[in-house]
Amino acid sequence: MNLRKYFTLIKAGILDFLQFRLGTFVIIVGNMIYLIVIYNLWKAIYASVDTPTVNGMTFEETMIYLVLASSMFSFMECFLVWEMGRSIQDGNITLALLKPMGYAKYQYFSLAGNLVASFFLTFIPTFIVIEIITNGAIRPGINLLFFLFSVILGTTINFAVDFFVGTICIYTESIWGINIMKEVIVMFLSGATVPLAFFPKTLRSIVDFLPFQAIYHTPLTILTDSTLTIPAMLSMLGMQCIWVVVTLLIGNLFWHFSIRAITVNGG
Amino acid sequence: MNNIIQLTDVSKEFKVLNRREGLKGSIQDLFSRDYKTVHAVNHISMNIHPGEIVGYLGPNGAGKSTTIKMMTGVLEPTSGEILVHGRTPYKNRTQNAQEIGVVFGQRSQLWWSLPLIESFKILKDIYQISDVDYQDMLALYESLVDVQDLYHKPVRQMSLGQRTLSDILAAFLHNPPVVFLDEPTIGLDVSMKSKIRELIKALNQQKKTTVILTTHDMGDVDALCKRIVIIDKGTMLYDNDIEHLRSFFGAYRTLKVKLSKHITDYSEEAKNRAIQTMEELITPQFPNAHFQISAEEDWVNILINESEVELMKVLSFIQTKNKIYDMQLDEISTESVIKKIYEGDGGHEPA
């Protein structure tokens, strides 16, 4: 067995890192500052009430939830809206339409590799660090398996939402506006900025009827809530599956409807 | 005669970080800074008179843009002195900018989303052009090109040719004494090229503007420049009239004659026979001249150095001995001369 090629590979990886060391360094520092701010903020909030739990969550649970949510958000970020918007504007979309594969499928599977890689590179390390810092607050068990399935389903819903929003770019030049709207709505209503447990009752019941909570909230709950039974987890996965079907269906219908407009007008 | 631009022994050096290869190298790069000095421009001197159009030529990376950037005040020379209209450009960048116009390649300096006339209005205020001068300039433009059609078109909707045209008009708008044009005709079609050349020529004549033009297109040079400056690898190779450039190589011209009406035999032997016949014919008559004779299809080609013998004499001598059915004259082109200079065999009188 020749070990040389593995060393070469590792070397290339490190070289690559050094080449872009500043970018990486800046991202790490940026995330650290974000964590510091979040940590201090919630510490101050919890310090200002007498009870150890707020809305059923301890300080530690809230922190774990928010840190994992932000890391899930960054690993799922795939800039699909930007890519679709740009290729619609510069006309490259017609090239993509020539491919012997549905556009949505093509995008989904070309993003899949990326997502797997960034799952291992950003989410897993964060998870391990949290486990070490909190002395294993998350009990690893069957929930990890459910979590994995749930993440895949969540990613798919996120993709479907992005695909739907990207399609809107056929009608407008404002990619920035469309994208920022999507980003804040998804971030907020999925519980990535504030845990859904903190939401007022009426808002919470509205959010439960929307697909966004199935992106981050469902996988995170499966991972962190140790009181969940297997049937409960199964029913959560079932809900996610329904959302996958619904969002993909709507996304595809909208796409096919819109693309007809392009081909008719000779976009 | 006084000079509008004066470069005295100007040099520009850049320091470039030597990047080492491999992992070890990039770690070393983190700690040490090993610089290599690049001499972009090397001891260049030139004087440019008011109203001249000077072609500034050289292969890619020769240092043309660096020189122009120094003359526009964007770059500071490492050594030497530059005076543009009596000012040191780098020390007075903003004042200098008031008195020059620049068109830099295909990079439009106009406001991308604005109609041309709105860009002009902003430029009018930036350069503080008086209403009278502004109106005069627009009137001149209207007499030279169909600028009316462009006025209300946003720059981003223009074709490359229209954009270049607009950029040139914008550069002349404040009637600067000097205009720098960096490859103004690059990427344009033939008719647009000639339109732009005519415009530059007209503006130069009407406004007595000094124009420094860099280009790779010898058509630009032939149409516009009396004088050319050639640099390569930062060093000046040539600075003189374009006419003189040709004689720089010896005044070569090719005389082509057709000596029989219908040639049926295109074989090598036939060609060699024709060459030999011609050689035996003319060499004894002009013993001091060196001819290069070749043959192709119907033609016999004679390369004549006119500093040795006049072409017309050779032609009339041949006519006394043979019937000439047809004839052509080929000038040696500027392009091939400059190509020779770039390739480094400039300056030798071929034996």
Added chain:
Amino acid sequence: MKTLSLPYYAHIYKMILIQDIKSKMSYRADFFISTIGMIFTNLSSLAAFYITFLNFPSVMGWSYHEMLFLYGFSLLALTPLQCLFDNNWSLRNFVYRGDFIKYCFRPINTYFYFISEVFDLKGLGQGAFGLVTLIYAWNKLQLPVTFLIIVQLLLALTTASLFMIAIMNFAAATCFYIINSGYVMVTANKFRDYAKYPITIFEPFFRFIFTFIIPIAFIAYYPSLLFLRTNNIPLLTWLSPLIGVVFFYLSYLFWMHGARNYTGTGS
């Protein structure tokens, strides 16, 4: 030749600004969508703020309405950055494509000329949002309204805005020195979200960082003390206009130095 004086610059600025707004108006759809996107961003951020602090009477001695005051103040202070200095986001593209040189050929200041080129209308939406929030909080806190206080408020807002503008100048100008500077800009941009929290929630070490290294505490916290803690105004609050001007000037020097440095390379 006339000197390039302040009225001259003001006039040029007005000219370019009006033209830019005019041409933006020809993309009305884009403008509306961007504005709606901006409103959504602010709405969701306000909702997150509301949900987080609603359940708590006070955090570290800061009442809900005082926090809201900080929030509105920071939005207003960030409005000039959003409206007037948005072209910094494009600096990177100009530099990497080599188009930046066009800003160096005019007889006016390069930084001024570059920044003047873009006016971001949707920033006004954010400003209106901030203003309404601030007035609401002001009212709820029953703060006095006198001529002097209004003047103080305007002065405080103006100088506070300089800090984030300077941070973004620094971040944008990194593209003159390094490749891959996009991350620097994105990371620096996130700092503006942290400006709305009272700095007292942080440990002393980070208080120091956010005051003197990344001075986001001057965007809302220090100037707000002028109105919220009238009997105990720290020296830094009084000094903040001076520090703001100096900090902005430093960022301007860094930017200009980069611009000069950059034009020196490449043929």
